[in-house]
Amino acid sequence: MRLIFYIGFMASGKSTLGAAEAARKGIRFVDLDQELWTLSGMPSWQYITEKGEEAFRMAERDNLHRIVERWHQEGKPPQIVACGGGTPCFFDNMEFMKTNGHVVFIDTPLSVILDRISRDPQRWPLAGNDSIENLYQSRKKWYEEAHERIVP
Secondary structure, X not given: OOEEEEEOOOOOOHHHHHHHHHXXXXXXXEEHHHHHHHHHOOXXXXXXXXXXXXXXXXXXXXXXXXXXXXXXXXOOOOEEEEOOOOHHHOOOHHHHHHHHOEEEEEOOOHHHHHHHHHHOHHHOHHHHOOOHHHHHHHXXXXXXXXXXXXXX
């Protein structure tokens, strides 16, 4: 398929790997969090802090649908979309992505993720809400539904 969704836990490298792969292939790259920032005027961490996770998840879902709708309207050009860490875990987002494209799980080792989060904790506000390990384990079942798995 020409629409590829990168999913995985926060700080797993979805945006970095997606942008690099898109540049290598000469195709469009879309960062779901960046798109939401553009629309709302706030980065994801600020949106969650100020409006709450529920409002963020609804805005995230709406933005995901908007991106796919735009992709259809533009004639389905090849594109990679980096999703937020929780995107596949809420509403029907995972099924929606699987129906509309190819879903790739970026399965970065938890030790690497923990190191990245420790260097910039404000960027990932949900990391402080619960044990990161527990949050990771609760989300992993969703990630494992992807069509493909990549261990960077």
